[in-house]
Amino acid sequence: MEITAADGVAVRVRELRQRYGEFEAVAGVSFDVAHGELFALLGTNGAGKTTTMETLEGHRAAHAGEVRVLGRDPYRDRRDVRPRLGIMLQEGGFFADLTTAETIDHWRGFVPDPRPRDELLELAGLREQARVRTRQLSGGQKRRLDLALALAGRPEILFLDEPTTGMDPEARHATRRTVAELVRDGLTVLLTTHYLEEAELLADRLAIMHRGRIVASGTVAEVVGGHGDRVRFRVPAGLPVADLPLLRGVAAGIEVDAGHATATYTLPPDDLQAGVYGLLRWADERGLTLSGLRVDSASLEDVFLSTAGAPS
Ligand SMILES: Nc1ncnc2c1ncn2[C@@H]1O[C@H](COP(=O)(O)OP(=O)(O)OP(=O)(O)O)[C@@H](O)[C@H]1O
Structure with missing residues (x-):
C-alpha cells in the first residue's frame, strides 16, 4: 500500500514534549x-x-503531543516509515578494513532498490577515495561517507544532524552544494x-530553539525582518550620551570600543525611514556630523543572539 501524507505535509509536529x-528537554x-x-x-x-x-x-x-512523518506515527509505525527516511548518523561505525566503495556496497545490501554505488560516490564527492580503507579517511570524508549511506535507500526525507561539523571549508561548501x-x-x-550561514544559505524555513522551546520561526527573511533594522553612528565628540534623541520612541544603546562611543538603535520594522529622517534632522539642527553612519537589517546572528543566545 502506498502511504502518503494526506495534506502535502511531510512532517507535522504539534506541542511535542520529551x-x-x-x-523536560x-x-x-x-x-x-x-x-x-x-x-x-x-x-x-x-x-x-x-x-x-x-x-x-x-x-x-513522544511523551506528549503529536508527531507525524509522511502521515504516520514515526515510532509506532517505524517499520513502514523508517525505510523511507535517510538518517545521517553523527558517527557512523564503519568497518575499518573495508574500503569506501565496499562500505557503500555493504550498506546497499540492506536497502531495497538502492542508488548505484558510483552515484553515491559522486554525490558524496568520494570518487577518488573509493579504494581507500575507511580507517584512512579524514574526519570530513567519514562524514561524507555517512551522507552517502543516508542517501543509499533513495529516502523521501533526509535527516542531517550537524552534517558539516568537523569538515574543512571546502568539504563544507561541497556538502552544502550537494544538499x-x-x-x-x-x-x-x-x-x-x-x-x-548554513541555515541562511540552505533553509526554506527555520526555527530557533532555546531550552526546549521555539523562540523564532519562519523564512530567513521573516525571522530577520521581524527583528527590525539597525541604525548606528559614532557619538559626536563632546556630546553627552544623555542628549542623544529617541528615535520612534527607541533609545540608543551605547557601545564603547577603543575609546569611541557608538550609538545603536534597533528600530521596529517599517519605522526605519521615519527614524533615519528624524535622526538626520536632529543632527542638522545642531550642526552635528554623524560619522560612521550605517543602516543595516538585523542578521540571523543578531536574532539568534537576542533570542537564543541571551545570557540566562
Ligand atoms: N539520554 C539523555 N538523558 C538525559 N538527558 C539528556 C539525554 N539526552 C539529552 N539530554 C539533555 O536534553 C537536553 C537537550 O539535548 P539535545 O541533545 O536534544 O540538545 P541539542 O539542541 O541537540 O544540543 P547540541 O546542539 O549540543 O547538540 C540537554 O540538556 C541534554 O543534556
Missing part, C-alpha cells in the same frame, strides 16, 4: 515541514534539537546546524 527523567514544540522543503532547527547547545530529530526518526515515542541540489530535485530535508 522528558529525560524529571528534565522539549517543552511544547510545533512546526510543519512541507514536501520538498529544507527546514533547519537552530539553537544553543542542549536546546532540544537532537531530541526532536530523534523523535521524528522514530527512535523514541541544495538534492532539495532542488524534490528531497525533503531536516537539518540541525550551529553554522548560521
Whole structure:
C-alpha cells in the first residue's frame, strides 16, 4: 500500500514534549515541514534539537503531543516509515578494513532498490577515495561517507544532524552544494546546524530553539525582518550620551570600543525611514556630523543572539 501524507505535509509536529527523567528537554514544540522543503532547527547547545530529530526518526515515542512523518506515527509505525527516511548518523561505525566503495556496497545490501554505488560516490564527492580503507579517511570524508549511506535507500526525507561539523571549508561548501541540489530535485530535508550561514544559505524555513522551546520561526527573511533594522553612528565628540534623541520612541544603546562611543538603535520594522529622517534632522539642527553612519537589517546572528543566545 502506498502511504502518503494526506495534506502535502511531510512532517507535522504539534506541542511535542520529551522528558529525560524529571528534565523536560522539549517543552511544547510545533512546526510543519512541507514536501520538498529544507527546514533547519537552530539553537544553543542542549536546546532540544537532537531530541526532536530523534523523535521524528522514530527512535523514541513522544511523551506528549503529536508527531507525524509522511502521515504516520514515526515510532509506532517505524517499520513502514523508517525505510523511507535517510538518517545521517553523527558517527557512523564503519568497518575499518573495508574500503569506501565496499562500505557503500555493504550498506546497499540492506536497502531495497538502492542508488548505484558510483552515484553515491559522486554525490558524496568520494570518487577518488573509493579504494581507500575507511580507517584512512579524514574526519570530513567519514562524514561524507555517512551522507552517502543516508542517501543509499533513495529516502523521501533526509535527516542531517550537524552534517558539516568537523569538515574543512571546502568539504563544507561541497556538502552544502550537494544538499541544495538534492532539495532542488524534490528531497525533503531536516537539518540541525550551529553554522548560521548554513541555515541562511540552505533553509526554506527555520526555527530557533532555546531550552526546549521555539523562540523564532519562519523564512530567513521573516525571522530577520521581524527583528527590525539597525541604525548606528559614532557619538559626536563632546556630546553627552544623555542628549542623544529617541528615535520612534527607541533609545540608543551605547557601545564603547577603543575609546569611541557608538550609538545603536534597533528600530521596529517599517519605522526605519521615519527614524533615519528624524535622526538626520536632529543632527542638522545642531550642526552635528554623524560619522560612521550605517543602516543595516538585523542578521540571523543578531536574532539568534537576542533570542537564543541571551545570557540566562
Ligand atoms: N539520554 C539523555 N538523558 C538525559 N538527558 C539528556 C539525554 N539526552 C539529552 N539530554 C539533555 O536534553 C537536553 C537537550 O539535548 P539535545 O541533545 O536534544 O540538545 P541539542 O539542541 O541537540 O544540543 P547540541 O546542539 O549540543 O547538540 C540537554 O540538556 C541534554 O543534556
